[in-house]
Amino acid sequence: MQIGGKISFFKLKARNKKNLFSNYTFVFFVILSITLIVLDKKKSINSSLIRSNIIDTIFFTKKFILSSLPNMDKFKLSFKSKNNLLLENKFLKEKIEQNNLYKLKSEKLEIENNILKKELSLMPPSKExxxxxxxxxxxxxxxxxxxxxxxxxxxxxxxxxxxxxxxxxxxxxxxxxxxxxxxxxxNDINSKIPVRVGKKNKKAIISGNNSNKIDLLYLKENISFDEDEVVYTSGDGGFFSPGIPIGQIKKENNYFFVRPFNDSNxxxxxxxxxxxxxxx
Amino acid sequence: MFSDIKYYLKISFPSLTIFFLIFFNLFFANNFFDFGQLFILHAIFFWLLNFPKLIPFYIILIASLVQDIIYLSPLGSTPLVFFLLIFLFEKYNKFFLEPSFIELFFSFVALFTIGMFIFWGINSIFNLKPLLINIDFLYKIFLNTIFFPIHYFFLNIIFKKMNLNKKL
Missing domain, CATH: 2.40.10.340 (Rod shape-determining protein MreC, domain 1)
Incomplete structure (x- = not known):
């Protein structure tokens, strides 16, 4: 195969090439693909079982291969100087102290939160x-x-x-x-979640559209939001616990959408x- | 014994490159370098052009089904796209492809873009509405366009080193 050469892209000339495959083979494989799609869509084949076995096998193989490779971290560690290690140690100690402080604060808030929930009888009878x-x-x-x-x-x-x-x-x-x-x-197109928006608890359903702007559906007419209002799960339908933050309301050309807090990438x-x- | 192993490795090499590209895209390519489900077209295109005997349809079917399983697409949708692209390749090959890399490059870009639109069409049918074509769609075409010459170059070197033409 020659790389480079004369540019003759626009020359339309039929070459007497032998067919790569017979028409029957091609038709057979196309029909097979379409049959598979139909069977999968109609749930005639247990595709989740196939997916389960194959995905577990793929990741098990990956883990096995990676674990049999030599551990490069050990080699890297041996090149670290004593000064670097001392600095790292100091930094990690500071981090631990900081984290302990946050932990204490969060424990205090959790206790306070539980007491308040009990007072309001909002404690769900669930194990979290x-x-x-x-x-x-x-x-x-x-x-x-x-x-x-x-x-x-x-x-x-x-x-x-x-x-x-x-x-x-x-x-x-x-x-x-x-x-x-x-x-x-x-943000998947099949994701539909009941939510409430802001302090006024306006209810809606959010629906992904495969982009990072999530649509708000089933809103009352002439409803308006303030920008940066927080969107929480409403708990309607019982699939999600209420009060989980999702994102903030944003506005572009009179179109309201939700920008999620999490960047899934x-x-x-x-x-x-x-x-x-x-x-x- | 060793010559047998060598022989089987040689004849399975084109199939292995396809599976290598699938797992490379799954495990090593991050979001910035996500080549998409049509990434294996780089290898399929090269081997169909140079050694179509070593890339039977059932290998393409299995590789595409693995992609369907990984990416949760309906089983059979990716094979269908690839078979339609191979059909186009077959027709296109007779008229356009010359032993010039520039032509091959444009042919690949054309096939890849058509493949992206077929994917979009199939997924729109499954979702019963036309899906949005966002910037990622164009970015994937751009990324694959840029990386095709690199992959082609490496596959070409390996192809020549292995002397597949002469020994098989």
């Missing part, structure tokens, strides 16, 4: 459990916004559980495999809220 998981594959495409995390049935994760970070809601679990799960992100660790509230 979080599982911290790592995002191991970003499987977002132009038309599907999902990520894969490294916990599944082995960590009691169920379909419909809430995925959130310290900033707020990021999505919900849509498929659970043996040791992995798939999270549908807020940057999230590395997320919490899966094993949501007992939906059984309430």
């Amino acid at each position: 459990d979080y599982v911290l998981v790592k995002v191991i594959a970003d499987t977002q495409t132009d038309y599907k916004k999902t990520i894969i995390v490294n916990a599944g049935k082995n960590n009691n994760i169920n379909k419909g559980d809430t995925a959130l970070t310290s900033k707020g809601l990021i999505g919900s679990v849509i498929e659970v495999y043996d040791s992995h799960s798939r999270v549908l992100l807020l 940057k999230s590395q660790y997320i919490n899966i809220f094993i949501n007992q509230f939906k059984n309430f």
